[in-house]
Structures are given as structure tokens and as C-alpha cells.
Amino acid sequence: MSAGTLYDKVWELHRVADLPGGATQLFIGLHLIHEVTSPQAFAALHDLGLAVRHPERTVATVDHIVPTTSQARPFADSLAEEMLATLEANCATHGITLHGLGSGRQGIVHVIAPELGLTQPGMTVACGDSHTSTHGAFGAIAFGIGTSQVRDVLASQSLAMGKLKVRRIRVEGELQSGVFAKDLVLHIIRRLGVKGGVGYAYEFAGPAIEALSMEERMTLCNMAIEGGARCGYINPDAVTFAYLKGRPHAPTGEAWERAVAWWSGLASDADAVFDDEVVFDAAAIAPTVTWGITPGQGIGVDETVPTLEQTEADERPIAEEAYRYMDLSPGAPIEGLPVDVCFIGSCTNGRLSDLRAAAAIARGRHVAVGIKAFVVPGSEQVAAAAEAEGLDAVFREAGFEWREPGCSMCLAMNPDRLEGRQISASSSNRNFKGRQGSASGRTLLMSPAMVAAAAVSGHVADVRRLLAIPTNPEPAATSA
Amino acid sequence: MSTSPFPSGPIQALRGHALVLPGDDIDTDRIIPARYLKCVTFDGLVDGVFADDRAERAGDHPFDRPEQRGASILVVNRNFGCGSSREHAPQALMRWGIRAVIGESFAEIFFGNCLALGIPCLTADHDAVLALQAAIAADPGTVLQLDLDPPRVTLSGDGSSRVWPLGLPAGPARMLVSGEWNGTAQLVAHDNELRATVARLPYMAGFT
Numbered sequence: 001m002s003a004g005t006l007y008d009k010v011w012e013l014h015r016v017a018d019l020p021g022g023a024t025q026l027f028i029g030l031h032l033i034h035e036v037t038s039p040q041a042f043a044a045l046h047d048l049g050l051a052v053r054h055p056e057r058t059v060a061t062v063d064h065i066v067p068t069t070s071q072a073r074p075f076a077d078s079l080a081e082e083m084l085a086t087l088e089a090n091c092a093t094h095g096i097t098l099h100g101l102g103s104g105r106q107g108i109v110h111v112i113a114p115e116l117g118l119t120q121p122g123m124t125v126a127c128g129d130s131h132t133s134t135h136g137a138f139g140a141i142a143f144g145i146g147t148s149q150v151r152d153v154l155a156s157q158s159l160a161m162g163k164l165k166v167r168r169i170r171v172e173g174e175l176q177s178g179v180f181a182k183d184l185v186l187h188i189i190r191r192l193g194v195k196g197g198v199g200y201a202y203e204f205a206g207p208a209i210e211a212l213s214m215e216e217r218m219t220l221c222n223m224a225i226e227g228g229a230r231c232g233y234i235n236p237d238a239v240t241f242a243y244l245k246g247r248p249h250a251p252t253g254e255a256w257e258r259a260v261a262w263w264s265g266l267a268s269d270a271d272a273v274f275d276d277e278v279v280f281d282a283a284a285i286a287p288t289v290t291w292g293i294t295p296g297q298g299i300g301v302d303e304t305v306p307t308l309e310q311t312e313a314d315e316r317p318i319a320e321e322a323y324r325y326m327d328l329s330p331g332a333p334i335e336g337l338p339v340d341v342c343f344i345g346s347c348t349n350g351r352l353s354d355l356r357a358a359a360a361i362a363r364g365r366h367v368a369v370g371i372k373a374f375v376v377p378g379s380e381q382v383a384a385a386a387e388a389e390g391l392d393a394v395f396r397e398a399g400f401e402w403r404e405p406g407c408s409m410c411l412a413m414n415p416d417r418l419e420g421r422q423i424s425a426s427s428s429n430r431n432f433k434g435r436q437g438s439a440s441g442r443t444l445l446m447s448p449a450m451v452a453a454a455a456v457s458g459h460v461a462d463v464r465r466l467l468a469i470p471t472n473p474e475p476a477a478t479s480a
Numbered sequence: 481m482s483t484s485p486f487p488s489g490p491i492q493a494l495r496g497h498a499l500v501l502p503g504d505d506i507d508t509d510r511i512i513p514a515r516y517l518k519c520v521t522f523d524g525l526v527d528g529v530f531a532d533d534r535a536e537r538a539g540d541h542p543f544d545r546p547e548q549r550g551a552s553i554l555v556v557n558r559n560f561g562c563g564s565s566r567e568h569a570p571q572a573l574m575r576w577g578i579r580a581v582i583g584e585s586f587a588e589i590f591f592g593n594c595l596a597l598g599i600p601c602l603t604a605d606h607d608a609v610l611a612l613q614a615a616i617a618a619d620p621g622t623v624l625q626l627d628l629d630p631p632r633v634t635l636s637g638d639g640s641s642r643v644w645p646l647g648l649p650a651g652p653a654r655m656l657v658s659g660e661w662n663g664t665a666q667l668v669a670h671d672n673e674l675r676a677t678v679a680r681l682p683y684m685a686g687f688t
């Protein structure tokens with residue numbers, strides 16, 4: 001195989017044809033669907049009189065609209081019920097596997113595909129959901145698509161695509177304790193901007209990236225799209241293979257050996273040429289919190305809200321809009337800012353390691369008075385694993401609600417939402433105006449451990465301080 | 481609100497009134513808030529266009545101003561359509577009557593979603609966008625002539641006319657001009673090539 005980036009190699013392998021318009025027809029190895037962006041695509045397919053070309057390569061689940069308190073059917077919300085019923089009918093008609101509620105495999109689409117071993121290195125993965133970039137953590141080329149493209153993938157298992165440029169983001173050094181993949185990606189977006197990645201695929205590389213677990217890699221790639229990059233990926237390595245081994249859809253026996261050999265050969269070559277490269281120092285990154293209305297408006301928890309003078313000229317209008325909307329003053333500290341709601345979950349940070357990191361802060365502490373705090377596992381499997389190790393009990397004892405899996409308060413398509421001008425500490429990925437269901441609701445993005453720290457403190461708090469404080473000190477061995 | 485039929489066939493030129501929507505990084509959650517996505521068809525989406533922003537500005541939003549009724553060309557700034565991949569956003573704009581968007585830059589998924597509906601998203605440089613927006617603001621009744629080959633916009637008024645060159649990548653331009661922007665049939669036609677691709681992907685055979 002010729003020298004090149006993983007992106008180049010996967011692109012060439014999946015190239016079906018060159019289209020008259022100049023685009024490339026790209027084969028899609030894994031197509032994920034959910035209830036929000038698929039019904040109109042199936043309707044269009046019916047209108048065209050077409051069948052699903054590879055029903056075995058499409059996998060469905062339900063996540064956006066499900067309630068997280070009681071998931072009994074029919075849902076109280078008749079529109080939500082209609083959406084799920086439509087998905088069920090479409091999957092049944094076309095022979096598509098649906099991991100539905102109570103199946104043991106339901107959850108947020110970007111959580112379940114990796115945990116089932118569906119997402120594998122070297123695949124092209126498409127889903128009618130922008131956070132499909134998550135799957136790039138495995139060395140897949142994974143991107144979000146619109147509903148017309150969902151129709152195209154159903155009809156032809158392929159898409160018309162233009163090739164992206166590739167920017168390598170090398171992260172040197174080591175993340176400090178209390179600093180997570182979420183902080184890393186918020187920091188990267190802060191520096192490169194929310195549109196810095198437009199036209200690029202991001203390859204994340206370097207020692208700090210190699211040191212990340214698969215779940216952390218997913219958090220990182222999940223938010224590539226928030227930096228404008230349609231896909232982000234990490235070259236597959238031993239960490240990737242160890243995660244995949246034994247998963248329900250992973251190859252076994254000799255096929256596993258062949259798979260690992262093929263996957264390994266897809267990593268970017270040492271002499272691969274990138275269209276651009278930037279370097280970060282992991283050790284310089286603090287726990288990061290967004291103060292504004294785009295994911296690029298992040299600061300270290302120990303910093304203050306940037307003033308206009310500290311803001312690039314072309315970012316000033318949106319900074320001014322953010323001061324107004326968030327009701328924050330330039331120069332104000334972010335630490336100590338009171339919050340109303342604390343949400344731990346989403347496809348960014350709803351996995352087992354996220355819940356463990358949050359539970360480590362919650363254990364032995366209690367949610368501050370007046371704060372609503374809740375934990376929403378990313379999938380039924382995450383919920384079961386967390387319950388098996390008693391994390392649900394840790395959270396409940398600390399005053400958090402323990403909910404059923406779904407997208408929950410990441411976006412306002414289910415009963416979980418902000419009210420009025422409430423301000424949330426949220427482990428999700430978007431702090432857009434109105435994102436969490438109230439047209440004036442405010443969102444501070446941060447890591448799950450930082451959300452837990454905010455919940456027990458009642459305000460934005462530096463998780464590093466809480467990590468340093470022993471909460472259940474052992475009796476001193478010797479008394480002074 | 482326009483009642484013209486949705487785009488179909490070759491799209492070479494458009495004529496219409498323009499609507500200026502200032503601001504960078506306008507995301508699809510703002511174009512259509514998530515609560516309007518609870519639907520299994522796109523039919524009712526027009527009610528949700530910028531619903532929260534319009535409520536906040538109580539009648540003073542560009543999409544509510546009487547002089548903008550019937551506008552078909554939307555003029556925006558940078559990174560328009562970022563965020564969620566929801567095709568509901570261009571679907572809602574299209575149902576409101578928007579047939580083309582001019583801006584400094586567009587989020588990629590939004591651009592592709594618009595293309596699949598036959599709505600060209602054309603770029604212009606920073607100064608050109610500001611000049612165009614100022615000219616439209618000065619005379620909201622002005623008519624824009626938009627051409628795709630070559631891509632440019634012409635603004636006529638007061639006996640004079642001004643022309644700005646626009647950007648549109650060659651591929652999408654060809655698709656729109658030829659009328660082949662709705663490409664499902666093309667993709668389906670390459671079934672032999674698709675089989676050949678499947679044959680060289682070891683995961684398609686379970687690495688056996």
C-alpha cells in the first residue's frame with residue numbers, strides 16, 4: 001500500500017466511482033440510523049421505488065426522543081411515540097436490525113456501535129447525526145450526513161463525497177490529573193476555532209493521544225465536528241485492538257488475526273504528508289469550561305471570561321452576543337459561577353469511564369442545596385456495567401438522580417430540559433443558545449468530573465481541588 | 481412566504497429579493513430548534529424557522545419584517561449552518577421560500593444538505609458580503625440576479641448595477657447547472673462498481 005494518511009488509504013479502498021459532478025462515490029461500510037433523521041429518508045426511498053441495498057450494513061437504535069425516567073410504551077408524548085413506531089416499522093419492512101428499548105443493547109447511537117464492535121478500523125461510517133465523528137476513534141472515517149444522504153446510503157450503500165484535506169493535530173506530553181479528553185478537545189477548539197476545521201479531517205496523534213483509552217478517544221473525536229472538522233480520527237493501535245477483541249461483532253479466531261493485520265496497515269505512514277499540522281502541549285491544559293454560546297468559547301477553570309481586547313477582532317461580535325445571552329461580564333472569573341442543573345451523559349461523555357470519573361468526585365459528598373443533578377448512562381450496557389460496580393448507588397447516595405439511557409438533556413427532544421434562564425453544567429457537546437430546551441437556557445460545557453464537582457459545590461469548581469481533598473480521611477495512624 | 485414549487489431540474493440562475501441575516505456561526509439549532517424535529521415528515525417545518533430567535537426579537541427578526549416577505553435569496557456571514565446535521569434546517573428554509581444562500585462560508589454538512597435539495601450555497605469574500613448586505617439594507621426592495629455559470633450576483637438599482645463574483649466548487653456547480661443535484665439514481669446505477677468495491681474490503685466478508 002502506498003505511503004499516505006489513513007484517510008487517503010480508507011478513501012481509496014472505498015472509492016466506487018468518480019461521478020460526473022466531480023464528486024467521488026464512496027462505499028459506506030457501516031450505516032447507523034436513529035428515529036430523528038431516518039423517517040423522511042425511508043419515505044423518499046418508497047417514493048423512488050427503491051429497496052435498501054445492504055440492509056445488513058445498517059443498524060438502528062432509538063436515543064434522541066426517549067424519556068429517561070420511564071421508558072414504558074406508549075410514550076406520554078405522542079409525537080415521540082410516532083417517531084419510534086415509524087422507525088420500528090421501517091426496520092421491520094426492510095430487514096434492518098433495531099436495538100430497541102429493553103433489548104440490552106439500546107443506547108445513544110455513538111455509544112452502542114463501538115460497544116457492540118460494529119465500528120472497526122478502516123471502515124467508512126455514516127449516520128444522519130453530526131457526532132458520527134466519534135467513530136473515528138477507531139481509525140474509521142466517520143462523518144455525519146443529512147437525510148437526503150441517509151436515503152442515498154439506504155438505496156446504494158454509498159454516498160457522493162468530496163475529499164477533505166487532512167490536518168494532523170499532534171499532542172505532546174501528558175494530561176495532568178483532573179484533566180480529561182473533554183478538556184483537551186475543548187482546548188483544541190478554543191485554539192483552532194469552531195470553523196478552523198472546515199474542509200479538513202483531523203488526525204489526532206502524538207504521545208498524549210496514544211495514551212488515551214478508547215473511551216477518551218471517542219470523547220475527543222466526538223467533538224471534532226464542533227471544531228468544524230467533519231471527521232476526526234486516531235490511527236488504530238494496540239489500545240484499539242484490545243478494546244475490540246471479544247465484542248459481539250468483532251472477528252474471532254483466524255479472522256481476528258487477519259483483521260488486526262489489515263487494520264494495522266491502514267495507519268498513516270511515517271512519511272505521510274499532511275495538508276497542515278499543529279502541535280499542542282497536553283501538560284499546559286487546565287480543566288476547561290465554556291463560558292459562551294459556541295464550543296470554541298472555552299477557558300481554563302482558573303481563567304476569567306475574556307474581554308473584548310483579549311478577543312480576536314472577528315470573534316468580538318459573537319463574544320458580545322455571548323456576554324448578553326450568558327449574562328456574564330468580561331473579566332469575570334468562571335470558577336464560583338452558580339449553576340442550577342448538572343447533567344452527566346451524552347455521546348460525548350456517557351460511557352463507563354466518564355461515570356467512574358464523576359462518581360469518584362460524588363462519592364462521600366452530596367449535591368449542593370437547590371441543585372438538580374442527574375446521570376444518564378449512554379446505553380443499556382453502560383447502565384448495566386455501572387450498576388454492577390455500584391456507581392448508581394454512589395450517585396444516588398450523593399443526591400444525583402440515576403436515569404435510563406438516552407440523549408436526555410443534550411438536546412431538547414425529550415422531557416429533559418432547562419427551564420427559563422437556568423444555567424447547566426453539562427458533559428454534552430453543544431452550548432448553543434436554546435440547545436437544552438429553553439430559548440433562554442444557558443449551558444456550560446465541561447468534563448463529567450467537573451460537572452460532578454459543580455454539583456457538589458453548587459457552582460463551577462476546579463475538580464483538581466476536590467481531587468486533592470480527602471473526603472473520608474482515615475483516622476490518623478499516630479496522633480500528634 | 482413563497483408558494484413557489486420546490487427546486488427541480490437544472491438551476492442556472494435565480495432572480496429574487498434578498499434577505500440579510502447578519503451574524504457568524506449561526507447553527508442549525510437556531511435555524512430550527514430541536515423541538516420542531518419531532519416529526520416523521522418535513523411538511524410542517526416552516527413554523528419552526530428561527531422560532532426562538534424570532535420570539536426573542538418579537539417581530540423585529542429579518543424573517544418577520546414585512547419588507548422581506550417573498551425573499552428567496554438569503555445573505556449570511558461566516559460558518560452558516562454549523563452544528564447539528566439536521567436536514568430539517570435547509571428543508572425549513574426551503575419551505576419558507578429560500579432558494580439560494582450567499583455567505584462568507586458554510587458548514588460542510590449544511591452545504592451538502594442544501595445541495596441535495598437544489599439550494600446553492602455560494603461564497604463571497606468578507607468585504608463583498610458586507611457590501612452586498614449594506615446595499616440590500618439600503619434598498620430592501622432591490623432585486624438580485626444570481627447566476628451559477630459563472631457564479632456571480634448582480635444587483636441593479638438607480639440605473640446602475642453592481643456585480644460580485646461568487647464561489648461555488650466546480651462539482652456542485654456542475655450538478656446544479658446540469659440538474660443532476662439529486663444524485664440517488666447515479667449512485668444506484670453503479671452497482672457493478674459497488675460490487676467490485678465490496679470484493680476488496682475484507683471486512684465485508686468477515687475477514688474470512
Ligand code: SF4
Pocket residue numbers: 063064108109110129131346347348406407410411428429
Ligand atoms: S447525545 Fe446529544 S449529540 Fe449525541 S447523538 Fe444524542 S443528541 Fe446528538
